[in-house]
Amino acid sequence: MASPIKNVVVVGASGNVGKEVARELVKAGFNVTAFSREGSTATFPENVAVKKVDYESVESLTSSLEGQDAVVSTIATVAIGSQKRLIDAAVAAKVKRYISSEFGVNSRVLGDAPIGKILRGKVEVLDYAIEKSKENPWFTWNGVSSGLFFDWGLRVGSVGFNKDTKTAIIYDSGNEPFQASNLDFIGRAIAAILSQPEKTANQYLSIASFNPSQNQILKFVEEETGEKWKVEHASTDEQEKIGLEKLSKGDFSAFSNFLRKHIFTDGAGRAVKGEGSANGLLGLQEDDLATTLREWLRT
Ligand SMILES: NC(=O)c1ccc[n+]([C@@H]2O[C@H](COP(=O)([O-])OP(=O)(O)OC[C@H]3O[C@@H](n4cnc5c(N)ncnc54)[C@H](OP(=O)(O)O)[C@@H]3O)[C@@H](O)[C@H]2O)c1
Structure with missing residues:
Protein backbone atom coordinates (compact mmCIF):
# COMPACT_ATOMS: atom_id res chain seq x y z
CA MET A 1 0.00 0.00 0.00
CA ALA A 2 1.31 3.46 -0.92
CA SER A 3 2.17 5.80 1.97
CA PRO A 4 -0.36 8.54 2.64
CA ILE A 5 0.02 12.06 1.31
CA LYS A 6 0.70 14.59 4.05
CA ASN A 7 2.91 17.42 2.76
CA VAL A 8 1.38 19.34 -0.11
CA VAL A 9 2.65 22.27 -2.16
CA VAL A 10 0.04 24.53 -3.70
CA VAL A 11 1.49 26.49 -6.60
CA GLY A 12 -0.34 29.80 -6.92
CA ALA A 13 -2.02 29.53 -3.50
CA SER A 14 -2.64 33.27 -3.61
CA GLY A 15 -4.86 32.96 -6.66
CA ASN A 16 -8.59 32.68 -7.24
CA VAL A 17 -8.87 28.92 -6.92
CA GLY A 18 -5.48 28.36 -5.24
CA LYS A 19 -6.56 30.21 -2.08
CA GLU A 20 -9.59 27.96 -1.66
CA VAL A 21 -7.58 24.84 -2.44
CA ALA A 22 -4.99 25.79 0.21
CA ARG A 23 -7.74 26.58 2.75
CA GLU A 24 -9.54 23.28 2.24
CA LEU A 25 -6.27 21.31 2.39
CA VAL A 26 -5.38 22.97 5.72
CA LYS A 27 -8.89 22.18 7.02
CA ALA A 28 -8.47 18.54 5.96
CA GLY A 29 -5.24 18.31 7.99
CA PHE A 30 -2.54 18.48 5.27
CA ASN A 31 0.69 20.43 5.82
CA VAL A 32 0.43 23.09 3.12
CA THR A 33 3.23 25.10 1.56
CA ALA A 34 2.54 27.80 -1.01
CA PHE A 35 4.98 28.42 -3.85
CA SER A 36 5.10 32.05 -4.83
CA ARG A 37 7.26 34.09 -7.22
CA GLU A 38 10.12 36.21 -5.89
CA GLY A 39 8.80 39.74 -5.83
CA SER A 40 5.15 38.72 -5.61
CA THR A 41 3.21 40.76 -3.07
CA ALA A 42 0.49 38.12 -2.83
CA THR A 43 -1.14 37.17 0.47
CA PHE A 44 -1.95 33.64 1.61
CA PRO A 45 -4.52 31.84 3.75
CA GLU A 46 -3.72 31.15 7.41
CA ASN A 47 -1.51 28.21 8.39
CA VAL A 48 0.14 28.02 4.99
CA ALA A 49 3.95 28.14 4.84
CA VAL A 50 5.29 30.26 1.96
CA LYS A 51 8.34 29.50 -0.18
CA LYS A 52 9.62 31.94 -2.76
CA VAL A 53 10.64 30.06 -5.91
CA ASP A 54 11.99 30.62 -9.38
CA TYR A 55 9.77 28.82 -11.91
CA GLU A 56 12.56 29.11 -14.50
CA SER A 57 14.95 26.87 -12.54
CA VAL A 58 14.31 23.12 -12.25
CA GLU A 59 17.22 22.90 -9.81
CA SER A 60 15.83 25.41 -7.32
CA LEU A 61 12.30 24.00 -7.69
CA THR A 62 13.68 20.53 -6.95
CA SER A 63 15.35 21.63 -3.74
CA SER A 64 12.17 23.51 -2.69
CA LEU A 65 10.18 20.30 -3.26
CA GLU A 66 12.34 18.07 -1.03
CA GLY A 67 10.14 16.21 1.49
CA GLN A 68 6.86 17.06 -0.28
CA ASP A 69 4.36 14.34 -1.20
CA ALA A 70 2.18 16.21 -3.68
CA VAL A 71 2.05 19.32 -5.83
CA VAL A 72 -1.25 20.97 -6.70
CA SER A 73 -0.74 23.50 -9.44
CA THR A 74 -3.26 26.31 -9.56
CA ILE A 75 -0.85 28.50 -11.47
CA ALA A 76 -2.24 31.40 -13.52
CA THR A 77 -3.27 30.71 -17.12
CA VAL A 78 -0.44 32.90 -18.45
CA ALA A 79 2.14 30.71 -16.70
CA ILE A 80 0.73 27.29 -17.68
CA GLY A 81 3.88 26.42 -19.69
CA SER A 82 6.19 26.71 -16.67
CA GLN A 83 4.57 23.58 -15.26
CA LYS A 84 6.85 21.35 -17.37
CA ARG A 85 9.77 22.51 -15.22
CA LEU A 86 7.67 21.93 -12.10
CA ILE A 87 6.94 18.39 -13.25
CA ASP A 88 10.64 17.72 -13.90
CA ALA A 89 11.41 19.05 -10.43
CA ALA A 90 8.60 17.00 -8.84
CA VAL A 91 9.97 13.82 -10.41
CA ALA A 92 13.53 14.69 -9.33
CA ALA A 93 12.36 15.35 -5.75
CA LYS A 94 10.37 12.07 -5.70
CA VAL A 95 7.02 13.81 -5.24
CA LYS A 96 4.25 11.20 -5.56
CA ARG A 97 1.36 13.18 -7.05
CA TYR A 98 1.08 16.10 -9.46
CA ILE A 99 -2.27 17.82 -10.02
CA SER A 100 -2.11 20.00 -13.11
CA SER A 101 -3.60 23.47 -13.47
CA GLU A 102 -6.72 22.51 -15.43
CA PHE A 103 -9.83 23.66 -13.50
CA GLY A 104 -12.08 24.43 -16.43
CA VAL A 105 -13.67 22.59 -19.34
CA ASN A 106 -12.60 18.99 -19.90
CA SER A 107 -9.51 19.65 -22.04
CA ARG A 108 -9.17 15.96 -22.97
CA VAL A 109 -12.21 15.88 -25.27
CA LEU A 110 -11.92 19.04 -27.35
CA GLY A 111 -11.09 17.47 -30.71
CA ASP A 112 -10.42 20.22 -33.24
CA ALA A 113 -12.87 22.75 -31.72
CA PRO A 114 -11.39 26.29 -31.77
CA ILE A 115 -11.30 26.41 -27.95
CA GLY A 116 -8.74 23.60 -28.18
CA LYS A 117 -6.27 25.95 -29.89
CA ILE A 118 -6.19 28.08 -26.75
CA LEU A 119 -6.16 25.16 -24.32
CA ARG A 120 -3.34 23.36 -26.14
CA GLY A 121 -0.83 24.45 -23.47
CA LYS A 122 -2.84 22.74 -20.72
CA VAL A 123 -3.17 19.56 -22.77
CA GLU A 124 0.57 19.44 -23.48
CA VAL A 125 1.46 19.89 -19.80
CA LEU A 126 -0.85 17.10 -18.68
CA ASP A 127 0.43 14.85 -21.50
CA TYR A 128 3.93 15.56 -20.18
CA ALA A 129 2.95 14.54 -16.62
CA ILE A 130 1.35 11.34 -17.98
CA GLU A 131 4.54 10.54 -19.92
CA LYS A 132 6.66 11.05 -16.77
CA SER A 133 4.29 8.82 -14.81
CA LYS A 134 4.73 6.02 -17.35
CA GLU A 135 8.53 6.31 -16.98
CA ASN A 136 8.28 6.52 -13.15
CA PRO A 137 5.22 4.59 -11.96
CA TRP A 138 5.49 5.96 -8.38
CA PHE A 139 4.88 9.45 -9.87
CA THR A 140 1.13 9.84 -10.32
CA TRP A 141 -1.05 12.59 -11.75
CA ASN A 142 -4.53 14.12 -11.87
CA GLY A 143 -6.34 16.68 -13.95
CA VAL A 144 -9.54 18.16 -12.55
CA SER A 145 -12.22 19.62 -14.77
CA SER A 146 -14.52 21.84 -12.71
CA GLY A 147 -16.43 23.67 -15.45
CA LEU A 148 -17.13 27.37 -14.93
CA PHE A 149 -15.95 28.87 -11.61
CA PHE A 150 -19.49 29.68 -10.49
CA ASP A 151 -19.42 31.88 -7.36
CA TRP A 152 -16.35 33.69 -8.75
CA GLY A 153 -17.98 33.95 -12.20
CA LEU A 154 -21.11 35.55 -10.76
CA ARG A 155 -18.90 38.21 -9.17
CA VAL A 156 -16.72 38.92 -12.23
CA GLY A 157 -19.49 38.55 -14.82
CA SER A 158 -18.36 35.41 -16.64
CA VAL A 159 -21.70 33.70 -15.98
CA GLY A 160 -23.46 36.54 -17.85
CA PHE A 161 -25.50 38.08 -15.01
CA ASN A 162 -25.09 41.56 -13.49
CA LYS A 163 -26.93 42.10 -10.21
CA ASP A 164 -26.21 45.85 -10.08
CA THR A 165 -27.87 46.60 -13.42
CA LYS A 166 -30.26 43.59 -13.21
CA THR A 167 -29.22 42.54 -16.69
CA ALA A 168 -28.39 39.19 -18.22
CA ILE A 169 -27.05 37.94 -21.53
CA ILE A 170 -28.60 34.63 -22.53
CA TYR A 171 -26.84 32.62 -25.22
CA ASP A 172 -28.98 30.54 -27.59
CA SER A 173 -32.15 29.19 -25.91
CA GLY A 174 -30.62 29.43 -22.42
CA ASN A 175 -31.89 25.93 -21.62
CA GLU A 176 -28.61 24.02 -21.88
CA PRO A 177 -27.29 22.78 -18.49
CA PHE A 178 -23.58 23.51 -17.99
CA GLN A 179 -20.91 22.24 -15.58
CA ALA A 180 -20.14 24.75 -12.81
CA SER A 181 -18.26 24.64 -9.50
CA ASN A 182 -17.88 26.97 -6.55
CA LEU A 183 -14.25 27.58 -5.57
CA ASP A 184 -14.45 25.94 -2.12
CA PHE A 185 -16.07 22.89 -3.72
CA ILE A 186 -12.98 22.57 -5.95
CA GLY A 187 -10.82 22.85 -2.83
CA ARG A 188 -12.77 20.02 -1.17
CA ALA A 189 -12.36 17.92 -4.31
CA ILE A 190 -8.56 18.34 -4.19
CA ALA A 191 -8.51 17.40 -0.49
CA ALA A 192 -10.60 14.30 -1.27
CA ILE A 193 -8.29 13.30 -4.13
CA LEU A 194 -5.17 13.54 -1.96
CA SER A 195 -6.87 11.74 0.95
CA GLN A 196 -7.43 8.69 -1.27
CA PRO A 197 -4.21 8.48 -3.31
CA GLU A 198 -4.64 4.92 -4.53
CA LYS A 199 -8.27 5.27 -5.59
CA THR A 200 -7.60 8.51 -7.47
CA ALA A 201 -4.17 7.90 -9.06
CA ASN A 202 -3.68 8.74 -12.73
CA GLN A 203 -7.20 9.92 -13.47
CA TYR A 204 -8.75 12.91 -15.16
CA LEU A 205 -11.70 13.76 -12.92
CA LYS A 219 -35.82 32.51 -13.11
CA PHE A 220 -34.28 32.27 -9.65
CA VAL A 221 -32.77 35.77 -9.57
CA GLU A 222 -35.99 37.32 -10.89
CA GLU A 223 -38.06 35.55 -8.25
CA GLU A 224 -35.58 36.39 -5.51
CA THR A 225 -35.27 40.10 -6.41
CA GLY A 226 -38.97 40.39 -7.26
CA GLU A 227 -38.07 42.16 -10.52
CA LYS A 228 -37.89 41.33 -14.22
CA TRP A 229 -34.25 41.51 -15.35
CA LYS A 230 -33.37 43.06 -18.70
CA VAL A 231 -32.33 40.22 -20.98
CA GLU A 232 -30.19 40.47 -24.07
CA HIS A 233 -30.15 37.42 -26.35
CA ALA A 234 -27.03 36.38 -28.25
CA SER A 235 -26.01 33.47 -30.42
CA THR A 236 -23.13 31.14 -29.70
CA ASP A 237 -22.40 30.80 -33.45
CA GLU A 238 -21.82 34.56 -33.48
CA GLN A 239 -19.60 34.21 -30.40
CA GLU A 240 -17.50 31.64 -32.22
CA LYS A 241 -17.16 33.97 -35.22
CA ILE A 242 -16.03 36.81 -32.96
CA GLY A 243 -13.57 34.45 -31.28
CA LEU A 244 -12.06 33.34 -34.59
CA GLU A 245 -11.63 36.95 -35.68
CA LYS A 246 -9.92 37.83 -32.40
CA LEU A 247 -7.67 34.77 -32.58
CA SER A 248 -6.58 35.63 -36.13
CA LYS A 249 -5.24 38.87 -34.65
CA GLY A 250 -3.50 37.02 -31.81
CA ASP A 251 -6.07 38.21 -29.28
CA PHE A 252 -6.47 35.40 -26.72
CA SER A 253 -9.51 37.01 -25.13
CA ALA A 254 -11.14 34.87 -27.85
CA PHE A 255 -11.22 32.23 -25.14
CA SER A 256 -14.37 33.69 -23.54
CA ASN A 257 -16.17 33.68 -26.89
CA PHE A 258 -15.16 30.07 -27.63
CA LEU A 259 -16.13 29.07 -24.10
CA ARG A 260 -19.68 30.37 -24.59
CA LYS A 261 -19.95 28.37 -27.80
CA HIS A 262 -18.56 25.31 -26.01
CA ILE A 263 -20.87 25.33 -23.00
CA PHE A 264 -24.05 27.23 -23.87
CA THR A 265 -24.87 25.87 -27.36
CA ASP A 266 -28.12 23.91 -27.32
CA GLY A 267 -27.25 20.24 -27.13
CA ALA A 268 -23.61 20.91 -26.09
CA GLY A 269 -23.94 18.22 -23.42
CA ARG A 270 -21.39 19.68 -20.99
CA ALA A 271 -23.34 18.84 -17.83
CA VAL A 272 -21.33 16.54 -15.54
CA LYS A 273 -23.50 13.93 -13.84
CA GLY A 274 -23.98 10.21 -13.36
CA GLU A 275 -21.03 8.12 -14.52
CA GLY A 276 -19.30 11.15 -16.01
CA SER A 277 -19.04 12.79 -12.59
CA ALA A 278 -16.31 12.12 -10.03
CA ASN A 279 -18.43 13.68 -7.24
CA GLY A 280 -19.40 10.18 -6.04
CA LEU A 281 -15.85 8.80 -6.15
CA LEU A 282 -14.68 11.79 -4.09
CA GLY A 283 -17.63 11.67 -1.67
CA LEU A 284 -18.73 15.18 -2.62
CA GLN A 285 -22.29 16.39 -2.12
CA GLU A 286 -23.52 18.81 -4.79
CA ASP A 287 -23.79 22.43 -3.65
CA ASP A 288 -27.20 24.10 -3.48
CA LEU A 289 -27.71 26.47 -6.44
CA ALA A 290 -30.30 28.60 -4.62
CA THR A 291 -27.97 29.12 -1.64
CA THR A 292 -25.09 30.16 -3.92
CA LEU A 293 -27.26 32.60 -5.88
CA ARG A 294 -28.83 34.04 -2.72
CA GLU A 295 -25.38 34.57 -1.20
CA TRP A 296 -24.23 36.40 -4.37
CA LEU A 297 -27.34 38.62 -4.42
CA ARG A 298 -26.93 39.42 -0.72
CA THR A 299 -23.25 40.47 -0.76
N1 LIG B 1 -13.22 27.57 -14.83
C1 LIG B 1 -13.10 28.88 -14.77
O1 LIG B 1 -14.11 29.62 -14.83
C2 LIG B 1 -11.74 29.49 -14.58
C3 LIG B 1 -11.61 30.85 -14.37
C4 LIG B 1 -10.33 31.37 -14.15
C5 LIG B 1 -9.23 30.52 -14.17
N2 LIG B 1 -9.39 29.19 -14.42
C6 LIG B 1 -8.23 28.25 -14.44
O2 LIG B 1 -7.85 27.97 -13.09
C7 LIG B 1 -6.43 27.91 -12.95
C8 LIG B 1 -5.97 28.95 -11.95
O3 LIG B 1 -6.47 30.20 -12.34
P1 LIG B 1 -6.68 31.39 -11.28
O4 LIG B 1 -7.55 32.40 -11.93
O5 LIG B 1 -7.07 30.81 -9.97
O6 LIG B 1 -5.19 31.92 -11.18
P2 LIG B 1 -4.70 33.41 -10.82
O7 LIG B 1 -5.46 33.86 -9.64
O8 LIG B 1 -4.74 34.24 -12.06
O9 LIG B 1 -3.16 33.15 -10.49
C9 LIG B 1 -2.75 32.16 -9.55
C10 LIG B 1 -1.36 32.46 -9.07
O10 LIG B 1 -0.40 32.10 -10.05
C11 LIG B 1 0.85 32.67 -9.64
N3 LIG B 1 1.68 32.98 -10.83
C12 LIG B 1 2.81 32.30 -11.18
N4 LIG B 1 3.35 32.79 -12.29
C13 LIG B 1 2.57 33.80 -12.67
C14 LIG B 1 2.64 34.70 -13.76
N5 LIG B 1 3.60 34.64 -14.69
N6 LIG B 1 1.69 35.64 -13.84
C15 LIG B 1 0.68 35.71 -12.91
N7 LIG B 1 0.59 34.87 -11.85
C16 LIG B 1 1.52 33.92 -11.74
C17 LIG B 1 0.49 33.89 -8.79
O11 LIG B 1 0.96 33.63 -7.47
P3 LIG B 1 2.20 34.41 -6.85
O12 LIG B 1 1.96 35.87 -7.10
O13 LIG B 1 2.09 34.04 -5.39
O14 LIG B 1 3.42 33.88 -7.52
C18 LIG B 1 -1.03 33.90 -8.82
O15 LIG B 1 -1.62 34.31 -7.61
C19 LIG B 1 -5.88 28.13 -14.37
O16 LIG B 1 -5.67 26.86 -14.96
C20 LIG B 1 -7.00 28.85 -15.09
O17 LIG B 1 -6.99 28.65 -16.48
C21 LIG B 1 -10.63 28.66 -14.61
Missing part, protein backbone atom coordinates in the same frame (compact mmCIF):
# COMPACT_ATOMS: atom_id res chain seq x y z
CA SER A 206 -14.71 15.92 -13.80
CA ILE A 207 -16.62 17.45 -10.91
CA ALA A 208 -19.50 19.91 -10.58
CA SER A 209 -21.17 21.81 -7.76
CA PHE A 210 -24.24 21.69 -10.02
CA ASN A 211 -25.25 21.95 -13.68
CA PRO A 212 -27.60 24.94 -14.00
CA SER A 213 -29.01 26.38 -17.20
CA GLN A 214 -28.91 30.12 -17.85
CA ASN A 215 -32.73 30.24 -17.74
CA GLN A 216 -32.80 28.46 -14.40
CA ILE A 217 -30.48 31.16 -12.98
CA LEU A 218 -32.58 33.92 -14.54
